[in-house]
Structure formats: C-alpha cells, structure tokens
Amino acid sequence: MQLIKRRPFDPTGGCFLAQACYARLMPAAPSRLTPPSSPSRSTALKICLAFFLIAAAPIKTASADGTLPIWREIFARPPTGISQIPAPPDNPLTREKIRLGQTLFADTRLSGAGNRSCATCHDADRDYTDGRARAKPIDGKTRLANTPTLFNLAWAGRFFWDGRANSLEEQAPFPIEHPQEMAGSWGAILSRLSADRALDEQLRKAFPHNPEPTKANIVAALASFERSLVSPLTRFDEFVSGKTASLSRLEQQGFALFVGKAGCVSCHSGWRFTDDRLHRTGLSRQAMKTPTLRGLSSTAPFMHDGSRNSIREVIAHYAGLPQDDPTLSPNLIRPMQLSAYDTMALIAFIKSIDERSP
Numbered sequence: 516m517q518l519i520k521r522r523p524f525d526p527t528g529g530c531f532l533a534q535a536c537y538a539r540l541m542p543a544a545p546s547r548l549t550p551p552s553s554p555s556r557s558t559a560l561k562i563c564l565a566f567f568l569i570a571a572a573p574i575k576t577a578s579a580d581g582t583l584p585i586w587r588e589i590f591a592r593p594p595t596g597i598s599q600i601p602a603p604p605d606n607p608l609t610r611e612k613i614r615l616g617q618t619l620f621a622d623t624r625l626s627g628a629g630n631r632s633c634a635t636c637h638d639a640d641r642d643y644t645d646g647r648a649r650a651k652p653i654d655g656k657t658r659l660a661n662t663p664t665l666f667n668l669a670w671a672g673r674f675f676w677d678g679r680a681n682s683l684e685e686q687a688p689f690p691i692e693h694p695q696e697m698a699g700s701w702g703a704i705l706s707r708l709s710a711d712r713a714l715d716e717q718l719r720k721a722f723p724h725n726p727e728p729t730k731a732n733i734v735a736a737l738a739s740f741e742r743s744l745v746s747p748l749t750r751f752d753e754f755v756s757g758k759t760a761s762l763s764r765l766e767q768q769g770f771a772l773f774v775g776k777a778g779c780v781s782c783h784s785g786w787r788f789t790d791d792r793l794h795r796t797g798l799s800r801q802a803m804k805t806p807t808l809r810g811l812s813s814t815a816p817f818m819h820d821g822s823r824n825s826i827r828e829v830i831a832h833y834a835g836l837p838q839d840d841p842t843l844s845p846n847l848i849r850p851m852q853l854s855a856y857d858t859m860a861l862i863a864f865i866k867s868i869d870e871r872s873p
C-alpha cells in the first residue's frame with residue numbers, strides 16, 4: 516500500500532507558479548548560513564509578475580507572450596570591466612593582483628608534494644573543471660566532489676557545493692590544505708615562495724605596501740584572479756540584450772519552458788543562472804548550491820557527484836522525481852509533464868546559454 520503523506524499548510528494553494536514566487540521570496544532549504552546575496556526584493560517581485568503573466572496567458576515562445584521584457588531585465592548581464600567586477604573593500608581588484616593570482620593558480624609549490632596546483636583540477640581549457648565525475652584524490656580512493664567551474668564567482672554569495680565558504684578569500688585555503696586535494700602546509704609554501712625572485716617582483720607590484728609572500732597575500736591574489744574569470748558573451752546574452760533572432764525558434768520555446776512550465780528559473784535565475792541558495796533536488800539528503808548553467812558545454816559530468824553525463828540526463832532526473840517527496844525543494848515542479856519535443860527544446864535552449872556569439 517502506498518502511504519500519501521499530507522503536506523503542511525500551503526499558503527500558495529498548491530499553484531506551482533505561486534509556489535515558485537513564494538519560494539523566491541522566502542528562504543529556501545534551511546542552511547547554516549544566511550543568504551548573503553539573495554536577489555533583491557524587486558527582482559523577486561519581477562519574477563513573480565512574469566510568472567503571473569505566464570499563468571494568465573500560456574506561452575508558445577518567450578517572445579510571443581509579452582513577458583520577454585521582464586525576463587530580459589532578470590537575465591541582463593552586469594558590466595564586467597575590471598573596475599566593475601565586485602570585490603570586497605579590503606581586497607580591491609587590480610591587474611597586478613590578478614596577474615599574481617594567475618601565476619599562483621598554476622603554481623605547484625602550493626601543494627605538499629609539489630605536483631598539484633589549482634589548475635590541475637580547474638583547467639582553463641575546460642572552463643575551469645577537470646572532465647571527471649569526481650576530482651582525483653591524492654590517495655586515489657577518497658571520494659571528492661565534482662569540480663565546479665570558476666566562472667562569475669565575483670558575483671556569488673557562497674562557495675562549495677554545500678555553501679560552506681562565504682568568500683573567495685575564505686575558500687582558497689581549503690583546497691591548499693585539504694589532504695586529498697593539494698596537501699600543502701603554509702610553512703613549507705611560504706619558505707619556497709620567499710626564495711623566488713621573479714615572484715618577489717610580482718608581489719611588489721601587487722602589494723606595494725606589504726610585498727611579503729604571506730598567506731593573506733597569496734589568498735588575496737588567488738581570489739582576485741578568480742574574480743577576473745567571467746564567462747564569455749553568448750547567443751543567449753545577445754537575445755537578452757535585444758536581438759531576439761539570436762535564438763532559434765526551438766531555443767526560444769526552450770527558454771519559455773525554462774521560465775515557465777519546467778520551473779527551472781525558480782532556482783537557475785539571473786545572468787549567472789543561479790540563486791546562490793541551497794536546495795534539495797533528490798540526489799543527496801544534503802542541500803546543494805544551485806550551480807551556474809554557464810560553461811556547460813565543457814563542464815560535464817554534472818551535479819555535485821558527477822552522476823549525470825549530459826543535460827538530457829539532468830532533465831530526466833528532474834522529470835523522474837517522485838511525486839510526493841516532502842524532502843525535495845518546493846521550487847521543483849512535479850510533475851513537469853515535458854513532452855519529447857519540450858525536452859528537445861529545453862536542451863536546445865540550455866546549449867544556447869553557452870554558445871559563444873560569432
């Protein structure tokens with residue numbers, strides 16, 4: 516016999532659009548952290564309004580239903596020049612720090628055995644991932660997570676799949692000290708680096724007032740380099756900036772599904788395609804940070820455990836979620852009722868997010 520559990524009182528009356536709005540305005544899955552950069556209330560209200568318009572008039576393509584101007588605002592890229600990239604007041608972004616950070620990012624002296632760097636796992640040619648389901652541990656058997664891309668993290672509010680770091684400065688020492696990632700120790704690292712003249716020159720330029728190879732300077736430079744990693748402009752960005760024809764009809768239908776019936780936008784929203792919140796999507800009992808959908812053409816396998824090899828497999832996972840599982844995020848629309856054609860359109864759209872404009 517199947518037991519149907521009653522859900523707690525639901526102020527949205529079960530309407531999934533209202534639920535998506537509600538979830539947008541209310542804190543998502545309980546987390547140990549307060550959401551540091553949750554979208555502004557006005558963005559949340561715009562998303563609600565767009566949902567409402569969609570509810571009022573079922574859509575065929577995003578451009579045909581009148582909501583497009585609102586979505587264009589929600590998905591607009593911010594300016595990404597070096598002076599416009601957000602950085603904390605105590606670590607302002609400079610070209611010199613970015614350059615030093617780039618050098619250190621590939622420097623194997625930051626690891627215990629001198630054979631690993633950040634770039635070992637975050638490979639620029641794969642949009643800063645490693646092509647593996649899970650990152651390769653030093654001992655060959657410890658289970659690490661899937662390596663995420665490092666794109667657009669200057670705008671992110673929390674870091675790691677479980678959101679346990681609050682800034683890039685706080686994040687950087689983790690992989691350096693992690694016994695299965697780089698197994699570095701600061702004493703050894705600092706003495707190796709202080710013997711390096713070329714690095715000394717770079718340190719002087721990056722930190723003119725305090726050019727020592729300290730842990731704080733190394734971390735500040737790594738964080739600065741990471742802030743400079745902005746995903747390239749794509750056909751989707753052109754579409755958002757006004758060139759509707761930059762997406763094919765099929766891709767536009769996929770976009771309409773993404774922001775409509777499939778409900779993806781309730782978590783993957785904004786130009787980075789993430790709300791920076793933690794959600795339970797049925798893969799793990801622990802809530803995970805919504806990953807960006809930028810860079811997907813080179814960042815497979817997907818999900819925190821690398822368990823899905825393609826966008827199609829990810830969508831099949833969402834579509835196959837149990838109907839009545841109260842542990843799942845309320846943002847997940849179940850059942851999504853995607854036809855084979857819908858799935859094709861959704862995949863085509865998601866691919867367009869990453870297709871560099873010619």
Ligand code: HEC
Nearest residue numbers: 632633636650660661662663674675676677686690691696
């Ligand atoms: C052994 C492979 C490996 C190495 C080496 C490595 N990383 Fe990572 N990186 C990962 C994995 C795996 C995760 C996800 C871990 C998690 O969330 O628990 C991650 C997560 C991150 C994140 C969080 C991204 C996000 O979206 O939340 C940042 C930032 C990062 N790494 C930067 C670095 C830097 C800087 C270095 C070098 C100091 C480095 N990594 C070295 C594998 C690696």
Ligand code: HEC
Nearest residue numbers: 777779782794798803804805806817818819829844846847
């Ligand atoms: C409840 C919030 C939520 C909704 C709704 C949602 N996602 Fe996700 N998405 C996530 C989270 C969280 C993850 C990471 C899950 C994990 O790794 O355990 C994820 C992972 C993904 C990934 C893998 C990205 C990567 O780099 O690993 C893709 C692709 C994706 N989602 C697409 C979609 C699509 C398409 C939809 C709509 C059908 C959708 N998502 C709806 C929160 C959501």
